[in-house]
Amino acid sequence: xxxxxxxxxxxxxxxxxxxxxxxxxxxxxxxxxxxxxxxxxxxxxxxxxxxxxxxxxxxxxxxxxxxxxxxxxxxxxxxxxxxxxxxxxxxxxxxxxxxxxxxxxxxxxxxxxxxxxxxxxxxxxxxxxxxxxxxxxxxxxxxxxxxxxxxxxxxxxxxxxxxxxxxxxxxxxxxxxxxxxxxxxxxxxxxxxxxxxxxxxxxxxxxxxxxxxxxxxxxxxxxxxxxxxxxxxxxxxxxxxxxxxxxxxxxxxxxxxxxxxxxxxxxxxxxxxxxxxxxxxxxx
DNA sequence: CACCATGTTCCTTG
DNA sequence: CCAAGGAACATGGT
Numbered sequence: 001x002x003x004x005x006x007x008x009x010x011x012x013x014x015x016x017x018x019x020x021x022x023x024x025x026x027x028x029x030x031x032x033x034x035x036x037x038x039x040x041x042x043x044x045x046x047x048x049x050x051x052x053x054x055x056x057x058x059x060x061x062x063x064x065x066x067x068x069x070x071x072x073x074x075x076x077x078x079x080x081x082x083x084x085x086x087x088x089x090x091x092x093x094x095x096x097x098x099x100x101x102x103x104x105x106x107x108x109x110x111x112x113x114x115x116x117x118x119x120x121x122x123x124x125x126x127x128x129x130x131x132x133x134x135x136x137x138x139x140x141x142x143x144x145x146x147x148x149x150x151x152x153x154x155x156x157x158x159x160x161x162x163x164x165x166x167x168x169x170x171x172x173x174x175x176x177x178x179x180x181x182x183x184x185x186x187x188x189x190x191x192x193x194x195x196x197x198x199x200x201x202x203x204x205x206x207x208x209x210x211x212x213x214x215x216x217x218x219x220x221x222x223x224x225x226x227x228x229x230x231x232x233x234x235x236x237x238x239x240x241x242x243x244x245x246x247x248x249x250x251x252x253x254x255x256x257x258x259x260x261x262x263x264x265x266x267x268x269x270x271x272x273x274x275x276x277x278x279x280x281x282x283x284x
Numbered sequence: 285c286a287c288c289a290t291g292t293t294c295c296t297t298g
Numbered sequence: 299c300c301a302a303g304g305a306a307c308a309t310g311g312t
Binding site: 002003006059079080081082083116118119127161163170171172173251252273 | 288289290291292
Binding site for chain 1: 300301302304305307308309310
């Protein structure tokens with residue numbers, strides 16, 4: 001569920017559910033996801049602490065907690081990697097196969113599950129400090145983008161994945177944004193015209209904002225029947241409506257007709273990752 | 285068996 | 299210093 005819109009919707013969903021809950025116990029089933037924290041130190045800090053707030057920065061979840069023993073507030077940083085999920089479930093339900101870290105909250109528990117274990121749940125905030133501006137904030141201006149892109153010869157699709165340029169764009173929305181802006185993914189960042197950068201800036205904001213708005217309209221009953229909610233997974237459970245894919249115009253649609261002009265959507269590999277684009281709407 | 289996968293970091297090579 | 303390419307992390311789907 002990994003890019004900015006999905007994290008934003010998840011944060012809005014979890015914030016009221018976690019607020020004021022106290023961590024009674026911590027179970028670490030995959031110590032690697034805590035790195036560089038150690039399980040012992042992690043537990044010492046978190047047991048007894050209470051959730052007071054939750055925010056998003058890029059693809060990171062920022063949990064604010066308060067430890068009543070010391071009165072200290074601190075931040076717990078979450079990242080879902082490629083396959084991470086976070087949800088509450090009743091404490092008497094069986095733990096999922098790939099539960100990496102579990103917080104006992106009394107009648108319920110907070111689960112961080114991750115099939116590939118690429119994500120993190122850690123007290124280390126270094127990753128957050130390295131992020132560029134939030135694309136939906138006032139600080140992210142077309143002028144900022146122009147200045148930043150002028151200095152780079154990288155292909156624009158690859159550049160959009162650079163979290164120090166702008167925080168939260170991943171492989172899926174990078175293709176979607178360039179399609180919306182009508183820009184070829186192969187264009188060198190510094191060769192984009194001023195007008196193209198403006199279109200790119202606008203597309204970043206509209207595509208991400210639309211994805212958040214669409215995601216917010218669906219219920220996220222993680223512990224219940226909608227555990228396989230199609231919104232957040234590109235691959236979905238059999239028999240589940242594919243809401244997620246329906247709103248993607250080019251991603252994973254190689255060979256299908258472009259929704260604008262009908263030309264065949266092409267797939268290409270950049271930085272060992274797939275890019276999808278319309279060769280007619282997005283000319284080099 | 286082959287290849288693909290929403291992310292990030294590190295290393296090598298040019 | 300930069301850009302590109304590959305590997306690593308680890309598991310599952312097709």
